[in-house]
Amino acid sequence: MHDNEHTSHHHEESFIRKYIFSLDHKMIGKQFLIYGLLMFFLGGGLALLFRWQLAYPDRPLPIIGASQQYMDEGEVVTGADRMWERIYESEKEEWLEVNMPNGVVDPAFYNMLFTMHATVMVFFVVVPILVGAFGNFLIPLMIGTRDMAFPILNMLSFWFAVLAAVIMTIGFFVPGGHAAAGWTGYAPLSSDAQWTGVEWGQILWGLSLFVQGLSSLVGSINYITTIINMRAPGMTFFRLPLVIWSLFIVAILLLLAFPVLSSAIVLLVFDRLAGTTFFTTTAEGGGDPLLWQHLFWFFGHPEVYILILPGMGIASELIAVFSRKPIFGYRSMVYAMIAIAFLGWIVWGHHMFQSGMRPGLGSIFMTTTMLIAVPSAIKTFNWLGTMFKGSIRFTTPMLHGIAFVSMFVIGGLSGIYMANTPVDIFIHDTYYIVAHIHYVVFGGSLFAIFGGIIFWFPKMYGRYMNDTLSKIHFWLTFVAFNCTFFPMHILGVGGHMRRISNPLQYEFLQQFEGMNIFITMSAFTLGFAQLILVFNFFWSMSRGKVAEQNPWHVNTLEWEAPTPVPHGNFGQIPTVYRGPYEYSVPDEEDDWIPQTRPEHAPATGGD
Amino acid sequence: MLQWLPDNVSTFGQGVDNLFYAIYYITLIALILVMATLITFLIKYRYQEGKRATYIEGSTTLEIVWTAATTVIVFVLAMFSYPQWNKIKSPTSFPENPDVVVQVSGKQFNWDMTYPGPDNEFGTDDDLILENELHVPVNAVVHIRLTAVDVIHSFFVPQLRLKQDALPSRFIDMWFEATKAGRYEIPCAELCGFGHSGMLGYLNVHAQTDYDAWLQERWPQ
Numbered sequence: 001m002h003d004n005e006h007t008s009h010h011h012e013e014s015f016i017r018k019y020i021f022s023l024d025h026k027m028i029g030k031q032f033l034i035y036g037l038l039m040f041f042l043g044g045g046l047a048l049l050f051r052w053q054l055a056y057p058d059r060p061l062p063i064i065g066a067s068q069q070y071m072d073e074g075e076v077v078t079g080a081d082r083m084w085e086r087i088y089e090s091e092k093e094e095w096l097e098v099n100m101p102n103g104v105v106d107p108a109f110y111n112m113l114f115t116m117h118a119t120v121m122v123f124f125v126v127v128p129i130l131v132g133a134f135g136n137f138l139i140p141l142m143i144g145t146r147d148m149a150f151p152i153l154n155m156l157s158f159w160f161a162v163l164a165a166v167i168m169t170i171g172f173f174v175p176g177g178h179a180a181a182g183w184t185g186y187a188p189l190s191s192d193a194q195w196t197g198v199e200w201g202q203i204l205w206g207l208s209l210f211v212q213g214l215s216s217l218v219g220s221i222n223y224i225t226t227i228i229n230m231r232a233p234g235m236t237f238f239r240l241p242l243v244i245w246s247l248f249i250v251a252i253l254l255l256l257a258f259p260v261l262s263s264a265i266v267l268l269v270f271d272r273l274a275g276t277t278f279f280t281t282t283a284e285g286g287g288d289p290l291l292w293q294h295l296f297w298f299f300g301h302p303e304v305y306i307l308i309l310p311g312m313g314i315a316s317e318l319i320a321v322f323s324r325k326p327i328f329g330y331r332s333m334v335y336a337m338i339a340i341a342f343l344g345w346i347v348w349g350h351h352m353f354q355s356g357m358r359p360g361l362g363s364i365f366m367t368t369t370m371l372i373a374v375p376s377a378i379k380t381f382n383w384l385g386t387m388f389k390g391s392i393r394f395t396t397p398m399l400h401g402i403a404f405v406s407m408f409v410i411g412g413l414s415g416i417y418m419a420n421t422p423v424d425i426f427i428h429d430t431y432y433i434v435a436h437i438h439y440v441v442f443g444g445s446l447f448a449i450f451g452g453i454i455f456w457f458p459k460m461y462g463r464y465m466n467d468t469l470s471k472i473h474f475w476l477t478f479v480a481f482n483c484t485f486f487p488m489h490i491l492g493v494g495g496h497m498r499r500i501s502n503p504l505q506y507e508f509l510q511q512f513e514g515m516n517i518f519i520t521m522s523a524f525t526l527g528f529a530q531l532i533l534v535f536n537f538f539w540s541m542s543r544g545k546v547a548e549q550n551p552w553h554v555n556t557l558e559w560e561a562p563t564p565v566p567h568g569n570f571g572q573i574p575t576v577y578r579g580p581y582e583y584s585v586p587d588e589e590d591d592w593i594p595q596t597r598p599e600h601a602p603a604t605g606g607d
Numbered sequence: 608m609l610q611w612l613p614d615n616v617s618t619f620g621q622g623v624d625n626l627f628y629a630i631y632y633i634t635l636i637a638l639i640l641v642m643a644t645l646i647t648f649l650i651k652y653r654y655q656e657g658k659r660a661t662y663i664e665g666s667t668t669l670e671i672v673w674t675a676a677t678t679v680i681v682f683v684l685a686m687f688s689y690p691q692w693n694k695i696k697s698p699t700s701f702p703e704n705p706d707v708v709v710q711v712s713g714k715q716f717n718w719d720m721t722y723p724g725p726d727n728e729f730g731t732d733d734d735l736i737l738e739n740e741l742h743v744p745v746n747a748v749v750h751i752r753l754t755a756v757d758v759i760h761s762f763f764v765p766q767l768r769l770k771q772d773a774l775p776s777r778f779i780d781m782w783f784e785a786t787k788a789g790r791y792e793i794p795c796a797e798l799c800g801f802g803h804s805g806m807l808g809y810l811n812v813h814a815q816t817d818y819d820a821w822l823q824e825r826w827p828q
């Protein structure tokens with residue numbers, strides 16, 4: 001079971017200590033990664049179910065759906081018919097019978113599907129992977145220390161996340177079904193069971209997010225402390241790699257934002273269980289539905305930046321390394337991230353332009369939102385600047401880095417339409433928003449995640465991922481992603497509302513039937529392409545080509561540590577003499593200089 | 608892409624569309640420039656045997672230029688948008704003396720349209736409540752008091768370029784003036800429960816004479 005790579009002063013650990021209740025930041029990072037990948041399948045599966053319904057409204061699903069004869073005449077022809085026959089004959093109210101009789105997605109079930117799809121993807125996939133996996137694995141290694149400041153808290157943070165996932169999963173099977181009020185959980189729909197028929201699902205949804213909040217809180221305190229206090233000698237703030245900067249900023253955002261959601265959730269649960277009416281008005285007075293929206297989005301907008309900033313950090317590493325060039329404008333990259341983090345607190349009202357919020361406020365939030373496009377543009381130009389006069393290696397991680405930049409540009413530009421209050425009147429709550437979200441979160445964050453996994457895999461597992469499979473996965477994903485989400489801009493321009501289960505109920509949406517079918521077919525391709533990634537991931541863990549210590553010739557500290565990285569990371573804590581992006585320095589033989597190489601000539605300015 | 612926009616039939620809709628087009632062309636140009644630069648760089652600066660990358664750490668001038676340029680563009684866009692937004696949404700700038708006033712109320716899963724009747728007062732005997740059918744004359748200013756009885760709904764008429772959430776126990780004012788007679792759909796645009804999909808009303812915009820006939824039929828004098 002154990003490879004004997006441990007440095008001698010570390011005693012052997014039991015299986016449980018090493019793989020389950022591990023205190024080692026690297027193991028916790030890998031745990032978060034596998035957790036995120038598993039949840040990615042849950043979230044993706046939910047999406048494919050409702051995509052089927054959108055393309056073929058009220059028609060039975062393939063494979064498990066009943067046949068036409070069975071539905072018309074009760075004649076059992078297929079294996080699926082036999083299954084449905086058994087289900088209808090059983091005394092119990094079977095789960096399938098309630099949610100998709102004959103394999104047709106019921107409208108209430110449809111609402112649950114997209115609600116849980118978004119909830120899972122945001123809270124159980126992207127944040128755990130970006131922050132939990134990359135944060136844990138990279139921070140101590142890249143700042144040059146042996147572990148996190150609080151290893152026990154770190155372990156707790158993972159196990160809170162597991163508990164949250166368990167609670168969230170239970171919600172699917174309680175009577176009344178899971179939460180079905182959207183991932184944004186707007187009250188009063190979410191705050192009173194009579195409007196949806198969802199009883200315990202919504203409460204478990206809240207409880208689960210509350211626990212996930214504890215996980216984030218504990219994790220973020222740990223990250224902040226570690227980065228401030230435990231940097232290796234010489235590792236000044238302006239010698240930190242950008243991915244560490246992004247995780248540092250994100251930890252601060254998480255620490256400040258998540259408690260707002262947690263508090264709102266407590267109020268929501270009180271509304272449901274004790275009738276406190278914080279979010280509804282009654283004849284005798286009460287609260288206000290808009291209060292929920294303000295609280296949710298005050299958390300929610302910083303949250304969307306939590307979803308993208310580490311992606312930006314990862315993409316910056318990939319682009320610098322594989323262009324063999326310093327980051328163009330390192331400091332303005334840092335300042336742009338700080339600006340995004342600050343502005344992120346004063347733009348939440350852009351989700352509420354049409355909510356009944358005072359129109360004058362709409363104008364103010366439009367202005368702040370438009371401003372946030374500025375640091376986003378700065379970052380894009382700097383990525384381009386980094387490639388300028390580089391020597392670009394088209395490795396698979398780099399392909400993902402390039403995809404990140406180009407997809408993020410589209411997502412950022414579509415944000416400007418919605419930031420514009422008059423235009424938002426039309427496109428708010430349409431597929432335009434759905435296109436935007438996915439260009440930033442899938443096209444942005446997920447491509448960065450894929451690139452990051454392939455890039456750091458050799459350090460995590462001592463092996464490469466299979467490059468052919470990675471390349472096939474990349475191209476399939478890139479093409480299928482664009483085929484799935486680009487047409488959604490057009491749907492949005494046509495006025496196609498989001499969150500409707502049957503577009504054919506509307507005269508003006510008839511024309512989009514073909515496009516919806518096309519999108520669904522692309523979505524299925526996209527979904528299946530992800531199987532390649534996950535297969536490759538697990539297969540390469542034990543079968544991949546063995547990797548050397550620093551296969552990509554990278555300057556940052558994690559590559560100075562032996563592979564596989566032992567407990568305690570470094571034999572001796574490294575000393576840092578230079579910035580992280582000294583690539584292709586003139587008059588140097590190699591095109592890279594590790595951060596640990598002492599300066600032999602006088603410093604050449606820069607940072 | 609913008610040919611997919613439904614035909615506009617409101618007086619303020621053209622203003623919205625103009626902004627839409629302006630942003631479309633600005634972002635399209637930005638997108639083309641960025642993508643062209645990216646592709647050029649990828650081709651020109653791809654790895655070539657014996658060629659090294661040039662060590663460049665950045666350029667303060669460029670940073671200032673592109674920060675200033677984007678800031679100016681977004682501010683100019685914002686400047687053009689304020690008046691348009693106020694015109695549509697700010698009750699203080701609504702046209703006065705509406706020709707028609709209707710109360711629209713969303714409830715799971717219908718729109719109730721309440722006409723105040725000849726006395727122009729809500730809550731009296733001559734009120735008329737229609738389910739899912741809104742009748743207005745063409746080229747006339749219509750004021751709507753929007754509300755909801757249970758959860759949040761959203762009143763959306765794509766052709767009017769008008770969308771507004773309806774909140775329980777609050778009345779939100781909106782207005783429009785339709786420029787073309789016809790029958791238009793009023794979908795609900797905010798998730799409101801299992802019947803959200805298919806929550807659908809109709810806006811009937813009549814020529815003035817037809818509208819008068821409709822009034823006569825409802826409140827015969």
Ligand code: HEM
Binds near residue numbers: 437440
């Ligand atoms: C240039 C930067 C951006 C601008 C100007 C912008 C603007 C907006 C606006 C105005 C909305 C609300 C639209 C509406 O509901 O009518 C919105 C929604 C959204 N944005 Fe962005 N955005 C930007 C970048 C991002 C990034 C980087 C992310 C995340 C990684 C993101 C994620 C989202 C999400 C998830 C929603 C939808 C929330 C929902 O209603 O479910 N955005 N954005």
Ligand SMILES: [Cu+2]
Binds near residue numbers: 304
């Ligand atoms: Cu936002």
Ligand SMILES: [Cu+2]
Binds near residue numbers: 714795
């Ligand atoms: Cu509704």
